[in-house]
Every structure is written in structure tokens, then in C-alpha cells.
Amino acid sequence: MTHPSSTLASPAEAVTSTDRPPRLRGRWLLLARSVWLVLAAGLFANFLYGIVTYHAQLQTICTGDPSQCAGGQLLPANVQAVHQLGLTVADYAAAVTGWDVAISLLFLLVGALIFWRKSAEWYGLFASLLLVTFGCDGIDNTLVAPVVSFPLLFFTLLSGLAWPAVGFFLVTFPTGRFRPRWTWVVAFLWLIQLLEFLLPSPYNNADWPGWLIGVNHLVVFGSTAAVQLYRYRRLYTPRQRQQTKWLLFGVAMGGLVVGLEDIVGAVVPGLSAPDSPYQLLNVVFVGLEWMSIILALGVAILQYRLWDIDTIINKALVYGLLSGLLGALYAGLIIGLESLAGAITGQTAQPVVIVLSTLAIAALFFPVRRRLQQLIDRRFYRQKYDAEKTLAAFSATLRNEVDLDQMRAQLLAVVQETMQPAHVSLWLRQPGRLPNEEAHRLEPQPESPGRPGVD
Numbered sequence: 157m158t159h160p161s162s163t164l165a166s167p168a169e170a171v172t173s174t175d176r177p178p179r180l181r182g183r184w185l186l187l188a189r190s191v192w193l194v195l196a197a198g199l200f201a202n203f204l205y206g207i208v209t210y211h212a213q214l215q216t217i218c219t220g221d222p223s224q225c226a227g228g229q230l231l232p233a234n235v236q237a238v239h240q241l242g243l244t245v246a247d248y249a250a251a252v253t254g255w256d257v258a259i260s261l262l263f264l265l266v267g268a269l270i271f272w273r274k275s276a277e278w279y280g281l282f283a284s285l286l287l288v289t290f291g292c293d294g295i296d297n298t299l300v301a302p303v304v305s306f307p308l309l310f311f312t313l314l315s316g317l318a319w320p321a322v323g324f325f326l327v328t329f330p331t332g333r334f335r336p337r338w339t340w341v342v343a344f345l346w347l348i349q350l351l352e353f354l355l356p357s358p359y360n361n362a363d364w365p366g367w368l369i370g371v372n373h374l375v376v377f378g379s380t381a382a383v384q385l386y387r388y389r390r391l392y393t394p395r396q397r398q399q400t401k402w403l404l405f406g407v408a409m410g411g412l413v414v415g416l417e418d419i420v421g422a423v424v425p426g427l428s429a430p431d432s433p434y435q436l437l438n439v440v441f442v443g444l445e446w447m448s449i450i451l452a453l454g455v456a457i458l459q460y461r462l463w464d465i466d467t468i469i470n471k472a473l474v475y476g477l478l479s480g481l482l483g484a485l486y487a488g489l490i491i492g493l494e495s496l497a498g499a500i501t502g503q504t505a506q507p508v509v510i511v512l513s514t515l516a517i518a519a520l521f522f523p524v525r526r527r528l529q530q531l532i533d534r535r536f537y538r539q540k541y542d543a544e545k546t547l548a549a550f551s552a553t554l555r556n557e558v559d560l561d562q563m564r565a566q567l568l569a570v571v572q573e574t575m576q577p578a579h580v581s582l583w584l585r586q587p588g589r590l591p592n593e594e595a596h597r598l599e600p601q602p603e604s605p606g607r608p609g610v611d
Contacts, residue, residue: 179276179277179278180276180277180278180281181276185275185276188275188278188281189275189281192271192275192281192284192285195285196267196285196288199288199289199292200264200288200292202292203260203291203292203293203294206292206294207253207257210226210253210256210294211249211250211253213226213229214226214228214229214230214245214248214249214252214253215245215246215249216229217229217230217231217232217235217245218230218231219232227294227295227439227442228252228256228295228438228439230245230248231430233430233431234430234431234435234436236431237430237431237432237433237435237436238433238436240431240433241433241436248436252439255439255440255443256294256295256439256443257294258443259291259294259295259443259446259447260291260292260293260294260295261291262291262447262450262451263287263288263290263291263292263446263450264287264288264291264292266287266450266451266453266454267283267284267285267286267287267288267291268284268288269454269458270283270284270287270454270457270458271284273458274457274458277332278332279328279331279332280457282321282325282332283325283457286318286321286322286325287450287453289318289321290318293318295439295442295443295446319346319349320343320346320347320349322346323342323343323345323346323347323349323376323380324343324346326380326384327339327340327342327343327346327380327383328343329384329399329400329403330396330399330400330403330456330457331396335387335391336386339383342376342379342380342383345375345376345379346376346380349372349376384400388400395459395462398456398462398465398466399456399457399459399462400456401465401466401469402452402453402455402456402462402465403452403453403456405452405465405468405469405472406448406449406450406451406452406453406456407449407452409448409449409452409472410444410445410446410448410449411445413441413444413445413448414441414442414445417437417438417441420434421434470532470533473532474525474528474529474532475525477528477532478521478524478525478528481524481528482517482520482521482524485516485517485520486513486514486517489509489512489513489516489517490509490510490513493509493512493513494509497509
């Protein structure tokens, strides 16, 4: 049995198989790499200087407008939370600076890997420089050094261009091209975002009413998502779709981390108090958000283990829903059983309630997980689910099949249904003939016109 379809491109892939980032050669490649190294070196020098200044800021208490404080800088109300943890302000400053630098080094590492592997493509140079720029800025621009000279001014301006560069990257990912051509308008919207911050008041973005800022974000982010959705459905090859899945997965995981921080703070009112140690974890959650994005982006650009993303998404959906359902059920069981025990015995604190609830959750874990797996496979992985069912049914009937022609027809039908090749061929050796003799070829009936035939 052969599988010629592995060498044939699908219609969508045939259209865009040549739609790859252009490669640089000769002097242009040497010039581009030299410029990249100069800019990266300048940004890294600014990064090193920013570490010192940021660490000094963290050791001082911000008593002015909180919006003007550095990211992670303590307010007077936060000092008590630091002391509750048995730390000093100096200890806190060292821990936050170390965490910020660690996330920045992750950016720099992934950017350096992309430069090493993809520097012959201009899009690889652009993406790696963008990552290096964000890494040298630190979490929430915390490591940008104060402007004290022209070189620092230049690299600070380069950091300021990172935001519209993100828009260009998202609109053109993963090919580096504006497809369709009109999508350059969406990238231009991101450039307007930078200009709005530079305008004087009241035209400045910071002075806009909340509803106008919301509309602005909806237009910019919504149009970018719409472009990616259109290209995913109409233009992308299977490999490009996997790259897009990795990027979206990283962004989704980052958003989930920040969302969980807000949800926990809202559910437990005491955590929202300024003197709560929980407030000191904001910089940790922001770092985890960036970490998930940068790791997923590195996999997408380097194209390393691209096809694992379907398995990762599948497991994330299953265990995410499983954790939520069992967590809600566990809380409901404890509240309900304690209320019942209180009505009977007059005591709400019953250790047996916690034991029974834990045993019930342990007993439900595997049945609920199995049911969620089946539900998600049917809903999001229908083709894989149907293929497994088809193969299982074929295996069950194969043991009782004695008619060779009937078995041949069933085998070809199963292969066609599960693998969907362009052509399927089956060769059977005639009984009594030597293996090196010419095999007898069985030809299945051709399919209807307009569909791939069977040879």
C-alpha cells in the first residue's frame, strides 16, 4: 500500500508554499547582521545600566502619584506587607530585580536563538531584534535607563518603536508579508497608537475617556485578530497554521495567568488590601504572562516540535475544565455537607466532611476526565475522533472476514476515510509465487469525476 499524497500539496498549501520570508544573501546579509549586532549591543548596554537604576528605585518608597511609580516599586501601604513576609525593603528589591532580569534573559536567549537559526531571513532578524528590545526593556519597561546621553536617547527611542513593531509582527506573522495586501492598514493602526501617546493633552491617549480607549483597543486588536483568522482559514499552509496555534496558545496562557490573578483577588477580598502580601505578586504574574508568550513564540518561529501543539491544547482543555469542575464540586460538597451536618448536630466544622468530599472527588476524577476527553475530541478534534472509531470498527470486523475481495475493499475504504490520501494502491502477492516475482496488482474501481481517483 502506498501513500502518494505525502508528496502532493493541498490546494491551500499549493497557493502559499512559496510565501516564505525572503532570504538575504551576500553583502546584504552581512550588512543586516552587522546592524543587528550593533543595535543589540547598544540595547544590552542600556539594559545593564537600567538594572542598576531600577534596583535603586525599588529600594525607595514611592510617595507620589502611583501611576508615576516604577513597576514593582513599593507604596507606603505595601511596606507592611513586605514586613509580614519577614523581608526588608532591600530584600524585596533584590528579589524583584532578579525576577525581572531572569525574564529579560529569557527574551534575550530566545532572540539569540532565532538570530542564530533565522538570521538569513529578514523576518527572522526583525523578530529576534524585537525580542531583544523587549528583553532589554524588562517587565513593563522597568529596565529602561534614564536618558543621560545621546546613545541612550537613541536606544530609548528604539524601545519606543517596539509597540508598533509588535503590530507589524502580528499582522504579517508567520510569513512576513502583507497578505492580503490591504492588511498594511491594520499595521498602520498600531503606528497611530504610538503617535497618540506623543500628542499633547487633551489629544493624548491618556486623557481619553474609558469608553473611547475601549473602542480604540477593540478596533486595533479586533482587526488584527480578524486578519489572522482570515489568513488561517483561507491562506495558511498546515505548517503555518501550527505556528499560529503556538502563538495563540502562548497569548491565551498569558492572559489566563493574569485573569486568574484578578479572579483570585476579587473572590478573596482580603487579598485586595494594599497591605496584603498578595499585592506583591503582581510582578510575578506579569513575568509568567511574558514567559508563556515568549516560549510559545520561540517554538513557532524556530518551528521546533510544531505538531505537538494539538496534543498540548487538547490536554490543556481537558485538565483545565477538569480542574474547574472538580474544584467547584469540591467547594459545593464541603459547603453543602457542612450545612447539613450543622443542621443535624449544630456544629459546622466537621473533619469527616472534608474527608468524604476528598474521597468523592478522587472517585470522580477518572470518570469525569474520560468524559471530558471524549467530549472535547468530538467537538474540537472530530476528524481524529472519527478516524479512531473507524479503525476500531475495522479491527473488530477484520477477524471474521474471509473473503479476500471484501477485505481488500474494506481496507481501501478505511485508509481513504482516515488518512484521506490523493491515491491509494494495494498490491497482493499471488499464492505460490516467489517473493521476487512480479506481484499481482489489484485495481479498485475509480471514484466519481471531480474527486481524486484510486490507482
